[in-house]
Amino acid sequence: MAVPKQVVPEEKRRRRRPTRNGTVLSERLIVDTALRMLREHGSAGLTARRLGLALDADPSTLYRYFRGMDDLTLAIGDALIGQALHGWRPTGEWSADLRAIGLRIHAVYLAHPQAAVLTASRVTGRANELAADEAILDVLRTAGFPLPETVRIYHAFIDQTLAFAALDAASVALPRASLTADEDMWRSTYARLPRSTHPRIAEAAPLLAARMVASAYPTALDMLLDSAARTLTAEGPGRACDIEGRADWM
């Protein structure tokens, strides 16, 4: 019959047959349940078996909705982006707008750290992701940046945001034990290093202990916007505006 191995797209679904226990499945319900499970069981705790259990459905049923766990992962990622920009409206001040978008994305990812770890570095090409990219580009163009400069800043901005979101989420998503161990590192290991071997760390230890437990994203974001602002006001880009420093990887 050749048939299966194909997932019916959500909008084409006609027959909504309830599971043994009465719940009626949908992409939406599955993604939401997956997010809840990620929060409860950690980023490695999203398993087909457990998800099936939470939905009162057989694990294999999930394959009627997603091609596999990876496909589900992408759907989760797009849901996060949608949630981040839900209700956002531009104010007209480009710098403040970008700052708000960046902090919103960062915040939503940190609110779902276990999900963020799985999805932050993926390109889904789904609706919510496209809408976010369109919004960012629009802010820059409306502000008056020329097209090449817009693309340059857009690239640095979105990748910086996602990169920090993933990094910070990874810390938060660590198992309780590893997390406190990592945090204590700055108070124990680093704070106790002898001045003789590590003088710079020793002198900075108190400040480090205070700073390193927080995210560096707001600082890095401000530095990026700071640098971008100069190319708008000044006669032209000061330095490093070309595409050099290109991919020597891949």
Place this chain on the structure above:
Amino acid sequence: MAVPKQVVPEEKRRRRRPTRNGTVLSERLIVDTALRMLREHGSAGLTARRLGLALDADPSTLYRYFRGMDDLTLAIGDALIGQALHGWRPTGEWSADLRAIGLRIHAVYLAHPQAAVLTASRVTGRANELAADEAILDVLRTAGFPLPETVRIYHAFIDQTLAFAALDAASVALPRASLTADEDMWRSTYARLPRSTHPRIAEAAPLLAARMVASAYPTALDMLLDSAARTLTAEGPGRACDIEGRADWM
């Protein structure tokens, strides 16, 4: 008695008993083999079973050297950092020095993308990591940055470097299929969006296709150094020098 459950630290090892097939194990050999296996089998392909197979040893033998796969992961991460700064010497020009350090770390992580994915967001507190942090702080202090400013820049610099390394490594480490799919996304999905619904993406599509396949790290790094340079020359920090934008997470 009481049974060990403890791993003998490498420097205390006396008895070097060969495995059934003659190989003599060591932390070094295990980490190197693990790196090779990660490259060959992908970031999810480092398994105790396979590692044992590659070493001609029983998987359970690994537990004599590391407390578990997580402990091994940390050792791999520290090895990467050590490799990145191997042979590095400061030139005295702080901006160039930081740029070099950043690009070195980024490059080594991208050279071992599967390993980078596992380790970039971990704090090991091991020797190589400490040495790297000491070096970065020293560059900034020697350049004349006051201590609080040094710590602020250090934090943004190291986290941005690791964050981009992890993000870019994750792309490179994707299975061949997903990777080319992601790259084609910029030429297919994004390039074909109608001007009516996504005008900004449409006008930028060619530039995006050219840029997005490369890493934004060099650009973001230059913008960070650019912003930092102003706080050195000017009378004082222009803006955003305080610790605000603090952790509203955790």
Place this chain on the structure above:
DNA sequence: CGTCTAAGGTCAATGGCGTTGGCATAAGAG
């Protein structure tokens, strides 16, 4: 050089995991 202890190797078993092929049943088109 001989003894003997415990480090460092092996083996077998446990309870997870994602995924698949076959099967059953009821939703809803006609």
Place this chain on the structure above:
DNA sequence: CTCTTATGCCAACGCCATTGACCTTAGACG
């Protein structure tokens, strides 16, 4: 009301990390 087939369930496969019991021999010590 009929009949197709979408969508659910089940059982099984081959992976995985980790553990406890066991065995063997390296090398400290007399």
